[in-house]
Amino acid sequence: MSYKPQANLRSAYNFQESLITIDDYLDFALKNSFPFSFYADLNSMYGAAEFYDKFSKKNIKPVIGLTLEFHQNQKITLNFYAKNRNGYKNLCYISSEIQTKELNELEILNFARNYFTDDLAYVISFEENHDANLVDALFKDINKENLYYGINFKTQEQYKNFSNVVYTNKIAYFDIVDKKAYNTLLAIKDNAYINEVTTVVDAHYPSEEELYQYAKISNDNLNKIANMVNFDLFEDTGMHLMEYKTPNNIPQRQFLRQLTDDSLNSYFNIYHIPNNKKDDYKKRLDYELNIIEQMGFVNYFLIVRDYVRYAKDNDIMVGPGRGSAAGSLVSFLLRITTVDPLKYNLLFERFLNPERKTMPDIDIDFQDNRREEVIEYLFEKYGVYHVATIVTYQSIGAKSALRDVIRTYNLPVDFANKITKLIPMQYQDDLKGAIKNSRALTSYYNDNKEIFEMAFKLIGLPRQTGTHAAGIVISDVDLRDIVPIRVGYNGIMQTQFDMNYLERLGLIKMDLLGLRNLTTLQEIRSNIFRTEKKDINFDKLDLTDQNVYEQLSLGKTTGIFQLESPGMTNLVMKMNPKNIEDISTTSAIFRPGPKEMIPEYLKRRKSRTKPERYVIDPSLIDILAPTYGIILYQEQVIQVLRKVGGFSLGRADIVRRAMSKKNHEYMKSAKIDFMKGAIANGYSEAKANEIWHWIDNFAAYGFNKSHSIAYSYISYWLAWLKTYYPEQFYTSLFNASLGNAAKTSTYIKEINAYGIDFKGPNIKNVNNKYVAYNKMIFAPLTIISGIGPEFLKKLRNLWVNDKAVFDDFYVLISNLVINGMNRQIFEALAWTGAFDTYQIDRRLIVQNIDSLLIFADQNKGKREIDPLTIPVLESSKEISDQELYLKEYDYLGFYLLNNPFSIKRKEYSNKNVFSLNKIITSSKRGLAILLVDAIRTKKDKNGNLMAFLTLSDDTATIKATMFADTYEKLNGSLNPGAMVLARIRIQNYNGEDSAVVEEIVNYVK
Template sequence: MIDFSLYLQSSYSFNGSLIDIETTVKRAKELGYSSLGLVDRNKMHGVIKFYKSCLNHGIKPLLGLEVIIKSEKYSDLICLLYAKNNEGYQNLMKLSSHLALSKGYLELHELSSFSQGLILVAVIDRGGLNDIVHQDDHEMMINLLEDLEKHAEDYYLGFGSDIFEYNDLYDVLIKNFKIVITSPVIYLYEEDKEASEILKKILKSEHSDLGLFEESQSSYHLPKRSLLDTWYKNYPDAIKNSLQMIDKVNLTINFKQRYLPKYPESEITSYEHLEQLTDKGLKRRLVQKNQYPQMYSLYKERLNHEMSIIKEMHYEDYFLIVWDFVLYAKKQNILVGPGRGSAAGSLISYCLGITEVDPLDFNLYFERFLNPERITMPDIDMDFPDNKRDEIITYVVEKYGFDKVSSIITFGTFQGKSAIRDVGRILDTSTVIIEDLTKKISLSNNSIEQYEKEYPKDFQYYMNNPEISHLITIAKKLSGLVRHVSTHAAGVIISDNPIMTYTPTQPGLLNMYQSQYEASDLESLGLLKIDFLGIRNLTIIQEVIEMIEKNEGEKINVYKLPLDDKKTFSLLKDVKTLGIFQLESEGMMNLMRQMRLENFEEIATCISLHRPGPMENIPAYIRRRNKEELVDYLHQDLIPILKPTHGIIVYQEQIMKIANQFAAYSLGEADVLRRAVSKKNKSVLEKERQKFVSRVIKQGHSEVLGNKIYDYIVKFANYGFNKSHAVAYSYVSYWMAYLKANYPSYFLAVLLDYQIGSAVGTKKYIRECKTMGIQVLPPKINHSLVRYHYEKAGLRYPFMAIKGIGQIMAEKIIQIQEEKPVSSFIDFYERGRHLPKNVIEILIYANVFSEFGVNNRTLIENLDRIESFIQFHYKNDSFNYVDYEEYDYSFLEAKERELLGVHFEYHLMNRYEDLIKKRHLSALSDIVEKPLGRYSFVCLLSRVKVIQTKNHKEMAFLSLEDEFTQVDSVLFPKLYEQYQGLLKEQMVYLISGKTELRNDSLQVIIEKIEQL
């Protein structure tokens, strides 16, 4: 029986294939296949996954490509190329790269350059060869095939399942050529054909060259072996040739080798170079901390320990490479993040200036980063300002070579909602049905399958409708398949040899190569990935520092800020943390109000606790911290480890230290234990328990204590956070808090710049300015600039933030302003005649000319007269306005809201300012900053949404706002019944209610409503 399939194309071909590699290989194994050949069009995206999956299932993988070969004599020929050996695999990667980087097809004369180690199969029943077949010109066919053969090292002809239609041709060709079986497979089951056709239609709008299979009666499914035998029973030679071809393939991909790059500038060995740099860096760091020479020997012992592990694992060059581009960044005055992830546990990284975290100060462990007992590639992820990241990558490319540095591909996939939408569009399904379905599927993590499990009755209701059932069935077949390629947000590969030695490539961003293999495949091949992350918060910090230096003449080095600044901790205790990295969510602010942070390390604790899972421990943590609950440490030796977190395991490093302290685990073994226990596998948990308890007993402790401590570790293992990461990111939080506390106007000016275009964000930060005593001034023609800037009276709203102006127009307005101050609206109009009329109207409605004493409507109504006045050069005359009564208040309010996103003059709340002061009432903005509790406040009711409860009673969700704040609120049935006649949108009310958090956002449970 035939037990092979040579012409498999996966969804990575973007041609309507429904083939998921793992699912397909598993199915092939069930059907008894012993060999599979993957030949996606031009690209090798799925090759590594296919190779591994085949080996895991005991199937021989054939790695190949489907390519188009062109020549002057003949039309496009579709050919399959398989790697026969490792040389062939190398040439396959080069060929795929060539196709991706050039025109997407191969000239016949180019074939010889790639043919070594490759098997060429010319497909007879597709493309140009099939055209010649239909011309019934056997002589031309043979001439063409002989031409093709001259350029191939190993050569076959391929026929698919329609081979019986070519019997005459087969009899002619079999005399001179070796024919093999190439029946295409692009989906698993015959009934998948419609889904494949729909997928083709979806992809046609996104991919220009799909390599589609022509419409035919044939099914491109993975057939049972008995069906293959039926198709090819009369062609024993083709079966024999196919088996011989498969036998020729002898290819092994090595996943045990590592291909680490070399640092190019060491005149001594890399290890010696690293040793010299770290020792020099250690002395410099200790001098900065006033700890040299008294602490040198302690630090040197840790340094030597880390160096020995690095030498054992051969990562010297890696550290030198990272040190080099970090040094370059700092020399270019580019802010480098303080560290990220477990790399902050490395003293070497600290000494080299790669991180800013002293691991000995915070009890951080190198083994959490590099561990000889858990052989993994190192992972130093670097943070840079998002507007400078590309500059660093360009430096790396130039230093190590264009051919040795590559960005990394990623793949977008069809998810539940997108699959429903796309399939629904092709099937012309009602938008009402689609919207209803996608809304429901979003409840189940955007997964159709999960929705079916979680809501079986609901799902069955849909499946009982034939139209919807058809839609869902097709969408499920598409879910999880790749739909487009993208670029890894941060990852870059640096290799020792040209990148095409290890992965096929394609064009990438920044004129770089991009790998065709994704990150997990590249790492399994032994290649080194470094993440260059562009971080907006670092950009903000850098811009604030530059603004301070420009305006105040002060140079701030965030790396040298004192970690006990009084103003900073006063700001943190007052929870003025809006705009501060990690500390600005409502939930985090609520936690900070309870904690009242006392020192830098508590910032890290706060960040680590406020995550799903660990949040369960917050009440206990707060009670213990406030001495409302006693802490049982189980054993006195646990006190030094757990006292900083009040007996609760917050960090992974605490688990490691407990295992080290009580069970004499090395820190490397302890990290392995931590990882194993966190997976909650029952058999692993029991195995590790026995090992842990036996080690504890050997240390002289009781079995009971050993089990208690192990249970404690298991309880918190899922929740433990990487302390190295938490501490490193706390530095970014602290830097921002320091700048906000000490230079609030500059800090908020930059934050507001980044909110341009967002009315919600602008309101939020203007409210923050108000709470910090900083006035935000309205836009004015002689005072505003392109962006927010600081004046003595406060921050000035910029031209660029006015809706409809934008940066280009804002710069043109500034040019007028810079010539000389604008003396009148006529003066501005005359000098700004090159500006579009609608821009001038926008500026009028935005009140930028109010200082000239002419109301908006008068300016608008006189525009044509002003144009004529200026056009006829009545320079010696003064312009006489025809006066108009100003627009009504609601019109002015609407225009101000539309153009500025905030209100400076016309918010409805302004009418109640005197009443609020007289009755000593709070505004909505005032209560947002306060701890959760019961409050009364004045606000505008902007939206009412009434719903029915399960008991068929009406309740309402209200949107409340003032000039700077918008908060959602709930009016439950009993109170809704009482107040419904009172509720009118765009009216002002005095609301009483309780504030609470819902999904980390503040909401009000209304208890009383009074109309003002």
């Protein structure tokens, strides 16, 4: 059976209406030797660029189109196909209008008619009857050579005397066996059951036999349409970057030079740069500016500078730099970044390389709660059709596919839960792999093959659009001239093409990222100003303050960006950092790959041997001695290639990339050039060969030093604030961790070391966040489970209107019952000590809650209470301390006044019991009272049962191993939830701490 190209295929980008992905379509076209293929989704063009790119690469001529549907007594389908670039623009405008405005069918059609030109080819299809009057009205100004009629099984007889016909039955899957999967997809979309859905026609690819005598005519006409098409979507698009408006219309190149020259002179004066260094800065600046001008990126830098300046002028925290842009002196002088690249030997070529023609990539971090303000500024400044975010596509994963199919088959939710919980995250796109690796899942598959087969068909299909986390584009021309757009978040336009195709269309992606740590820094800064009246300028902090580095060396890394994981904390303590470079090194080496070098690096760092002794060749001392002869940074690879092989920095960066990607073909020719250059530079052939292979081994491990240094500034800023303003620092951490009981518990324990008291919930504290005052941090009522924002809002209003109500417990509860306090809220407040301020035992409040609620209801809203009506609070039973701390834990998620671990440690004080954190960070071995959070057993190589556990106390959590000889002594008595006195030993592998349980001494009750 021979298949031919078809005009009305719908791709999976018509979400949940087709099983055909672009890759499926391409495979089908290749299998059937299509010379050309058509793409025309309904109303949107999401897949157009992907379709064009992939088909053209396989030498199949791509024909880009768009489909509209409307009704006039019957359904009418219009397919438009772009003959040239103007036709493509017409499609972009029509699709953009549909996707950015809420229009009915008639409004869409009337708008589209404005773009009916001879730059398009047209196919009009009537569901039932040909309407000549409508055709004349729609296409009166169109050359009829561009007009074709779509036929299907129902209408083909009406067109038997027409020569300009093409077959247009809608295609949504390729094989008739997929009809049920297609119906399942429609059922999912319509939230229906599979037996409620039937397709109107079999939407499979038709054969020539099915098309009868129309097959040849249709194919000839499709060929005519394809031959009309003559443009390359990605060719000669130019670079569409907005032109920056300079003061007094100064040429942009001149303005950029003026800005950077002025900034450099100021830098010289303020920071007293020695005269012998000034020439280095001037040469570097001139070199960078020349490259930026040559590559046509002057406007790019000016635009980025503008929105960074807007953020800073509006007190929006901006990061010190991100990625390779921190290696640019121009970025530094424009205040786009905060890092002086010459100070840290950072390379401009790692960022912008004239020998590798790519777009610049200046990624900027903003405090995450105000990032949208910067995007809105750009939107307002440059115009609605010149700024857009970037679309992403969310695809159907294995779990959601199964859940959806099971629902359409009207099976229980519990059944779906049982199956999907067996699928690990790494198999989200590989259900067959999950089945292969799970006996239980295999059993479900064997018993429910149809459900699984349906799910296989759905996995990977795009489900809906999303928004790129950071990317935006700013165009000098109307975006609709380049790409179709849609409405995104906050009414800001969004490209219909994803980021993979925008650069090739001349649109430069700019990344505006939200970083939570910058929000934290800004909050701490604001708290300091509020409480201390001091305005902290992070750019002016002393980066050599040894008090700060001493705190890090002691392991006080909680809340410190990049450094707070247990493995990083352990490494920081071993590193004993003294400067920013040490923080940078720590974060660079603590990654997969380089982690293997940590022991050797620490050994060399602590050795009395001079670092120069570890360098592979004396000529490379300046480059490699700072990292003890180990390549940690990509910049070092580039510098070694230049020093030894005589490469330009630009060429060296290209070679570095080839090494890291194991591009062996390119490396063969690069090595020849390297060896020639090395010998010319005085190296022996043996030494040059040794250095080449040595670099090759390290190249894949190298990290971007520009990024590492810049992010180390954030780490240092936070560490500085923690050292000198711990009260404000921890207040911000508490607020960032609202709802995270584990982190809150950790912070409560840590602040004791800083002389800060933690104050639990208090009914008189009506703030919705943590606040600090006079070495105290006050918790908001919102940390209590069951206390919602509506109750707190009413409580705040009560406080604002009449604080005197809060002077007396009985007056207060009489007013709270008319402000949202029910029995559940009353209990929650009582158990967590919110009423302790009235010196009434919380046990008594809980035991008398019924009589108190009756009393409050009888006196609701009163400001004065008759003392004789106040109920006597009586204790009906003894409430133990254990019940108190368990209730506190239930409502808060952590222990406050009644910490069982502290209590039990005191009980076992004669046994020298330590906290888990103390054992991890100091003693490495000892007794601890621990909670068994989880336990998993398996047989060791001898067939004996051993256990893997998760253990915790109020200071830390750790993964632990219990070998068979220890575990089998317990006779299966160890279960999750047990509290034990255990002897543990800490071990470290690749920078990660874990424990070995040597003995369970006792069960703690």
